[in-house]
Amino acid sequence: MNLFKVFLAEDDEFYGKLLRHHLSLNPDFDVELFTSGGDLFNNLYKRPDVISLDYTLPDMSGAELLRKIKKQYPEIPVIIVSGQEDITTAVNLLKEGAYDYIVKDKDTKDRLWNSIRHIRENAKLKTEIDRLREEVNLKYDFSNIKGSSPAIRSVFKLIEKAAQSNITVSIYGETGTGKELVAKAIHYNSGRKKKPFVAFNIAAIPSELIESELFGHEKGAFTGAISRRIGKFEEADGGTLFLDEIGEMELHLQAKLLRVLQEKEVVRIGSNTPIKIDCRIICATHRDLTEEVKAGKFREDLYYRLLGLPIHLPPLRDRGNDIIILAKHFADEFAKENKMDKVTITPEAQEKLMRYHWPGNVRELKAVIELAVVMSEGGKITESEINFSSSNTIQNFFNEKGTLRDFTNKIIQYYLEKHNFNVLEVAKKLDIGKSTIYRLIKNKEITINK
Amino acid sequence: MGNMYNLRQLEELSGGMSEFVDSMIETFLEHTPSQLNDMVKAFKEGRWMDMGNLAHKIKPSIDLFEIPGIQQTIREIEKIGKSGTSAPDLEQKVMEVEKILNQVFNQLKNR
Known part of the structure; x- marks a missing residue:
């Protein structure tokens, strides 16, 4: 020392x-x-x-x-x-x-x-x-956003441009595509990185609390305001305020937010004194804001004020081999964090990952891989350890590759499992001959292992 | 006559390092007699402020060597000096400090 x-x-x-x-x-x-x-x-x-x-x-x-x-x-x-x-x-x-x-x-x-x-x-x-702080900077370094698909590479370029300026950034993407991760990457690679990054999820807060959370309040401003509280805008002073799910904000609050963005000052609830603010705004939504504007649910003036540099995050299913790159990254990271041996993902398991629809995007992939690492044996993640919990099974089914015969076999296999491998019952349900099922079993196209 | 100083504080502070005790006594004997002479001279010349400042410098050694009788006196001289005016019993106080410190110097030299 x-x-x-x-x-x-x-x-x-x-x-x-x-x-x-x-x-x-x-x-x-x-x-x-x-x-x-x-x-x-x-x-x-x-x-x-x-x-x-x-x-x-x-x-x-x-x-x-x-x-x-x-x-x-x-x-x-x-x-x-x-x-x-x-x-x-x-x-x-x-x-x-x-x-x-x-x-x-x-x-x-x-x-x-x-x-x-x-x-x-x-x-x-x-x-x-x-x-x-250095550790956080490294965590949100560009290199930690994994992928090499053309879709994600164009996102990298935009993140870099956003980090070099103070422009407002709007991030669009399905749930689980990593909108907050991108917002943090922009902040921690910008000139504001030594100041706070404050994330605020509008969808997660009851609408009646949003105003005081964002703008702060004075003691006694309303019932329950037992002490003065600074809002997120003040908290993010000098840094970045990330407004997640901006599309969920109610119209009357949109008007107040617009005023704050125009005037660059906030007035705490219960006060008349404006407070100058200096924070960069990054907002995100899974909604199509242009559609919301057309439907009268989002103010057009606020939309243009927030648009700035738009970044569209591609859904995972459109990122091709990034699925495997990310899966390997999550497997390595999880094994390291849990002091486990490194695991590999078999080609069959990789194929299964590639076939899936990923409605929950990167967040879902991470969860699937972490569970697979826990369930794996002998340092390998096999097809059977890849389990999807998504409710969107029909979509996934159609995203799978195969011939009509493959799909038929899958349907029969599914019914067999559902009916405790009762061949007669399944034949009756699907209106097919029981001999058809026995033939498929004999040919090992389906299994009756309970 | 017994010692007019007490090395208890100094020894306690030394943490068992006798070299530190010797070094502090040496520094005391090296600097304090001239500071004392300067203080007496300042008193005689009516330079009260200088006298007070010198008393302020001598004060920590008197405290550390636990020299009885003059710990309060040196503070009074400092206070009078900093007030910028004399006081009726100032001469007596200065002489008392001079006399006792000179005795301590001799005792420490011959310890």
């Missing part, structure tokens, strides 16, 4: 040594003592983590040195230790950027210790936040 570098400026050698020794008792601190401001300033290239300055140094005042340090190294916290119990001096120094002001008395060394300990804890938290 790196030592926390502490610079002390104290012209009184006795007192300086005392403080240095006291702080050095912490094995994590590396303390360096300077007897003049100039000496300390000339050593700043060593990049201390914290500086403690005596207010009255022989060559310059603590205030003067503080200003010089803050001009060149604004990020280094500076603590002023002073014999003056003058509130005005303390306030002025704090205004000029001092982290703390400690009056010299018998408790100084303990106060200094505590102040430095707080700074160190904050620095550790900041490092942790930076690390997590």
